[in-house]
Amino acid sequence: MAKFKLDEIDHQILDMLIENTRVPFTDIAKKLLISAGTVHVRVKKMEDAGIIKGSSLTLDYKKLGYSFIAYVGVFLQNTSKTSFVLERISEIPYVTVAHVTTGKFNIFCKIRARNTEHAKDVIFMLDDIEGVYRTETMISLDESINDKKRLMHSIFNDL
Amino acid sequence: MAKFKLDEIDHQILDMLIENTRVPFTDIAKKLLISAGTVHVRVKKMEDAGIIKGSSLTLDYKKLGYSFIAYVGVFLQNTSKTSFVLERISEIPYVTVAHVTTGKFNIFCKIRARNTEHAKDVIFMLDDIEGVYRTETMISLDESINDKKRLMHSIFNDL
């Protein structure tokens, strides 16, 4: 995968859009002392290059009654069953991310649930998948998410 | 934390915005057979209630040269050092998420790096934090992210 060449202006545009995707291009233009047309062209270019894959809302799941987060490590009976199990896992909506990993576990996933009871149900669903030997759960007591902008700054300085 | 009451229309609006935050309100209105003004008011209400916390871009980190993902479990010498260590961890931009967890590890984090070499540097940074006893790394070979919309549908059906 080739590295895409971002210049300082692209970087600044991304910076503003990372914080709020609906910020008007005219505002970005004003801040960067360029025209809104230029912002438009640059964003389009980054979209076409696939750097910007899309945009999404950040929701408060706690306010929706889903305050429980856990990570579940999955041990398989046999690694040849990996893709089958991944498929089954992807059918569970409460699993938000799944990884095939090296190290202790074969598959590693993050789940989001209403409460302990509900999480138990979800973990049982995972345990019940054919090919799963056993699972190990880590309950999150507190989640802190690092600023995406910070990472982007480091990435930009590396390029 | 009180659960917020979303009705079918709010849900549909969220659904469209989750997929693309820049979809025009007029498009949403057309699809849901309501006025653009109503969409506007509803979105504002969800923002005010804090359900919608913000919006952000989905970036292709691989294309930016950052294809390495790992999870790192952190063992502390003493749990009283948790907040101090979390502070230090939050200063490392390559750590994207950190959790305080029950179970095997005291702290659990996700890192994103350029490559194995770079990841090693990041893990050494974690190891070097005062109060960290040792760490355990799981390298992600493959990440699959479940559709946010699927989770929202389940949440909506639960409410």
Added chain:
DNA sequence: GGTGAAACTTCTAATAA
């Protein structure tokens, strides 16, 4: 609550530099 229309702002594509 919702609507429709007016006033205002922003987007976008073509043209020019």
Added chain:
DNA sequence: TTATTAGAAGTTTCACC
């Protein structure tokens, strides 16, 4: 590559259901 510009499109407010 960037700026300008003008018509198209979107947002937001408000008087009225």
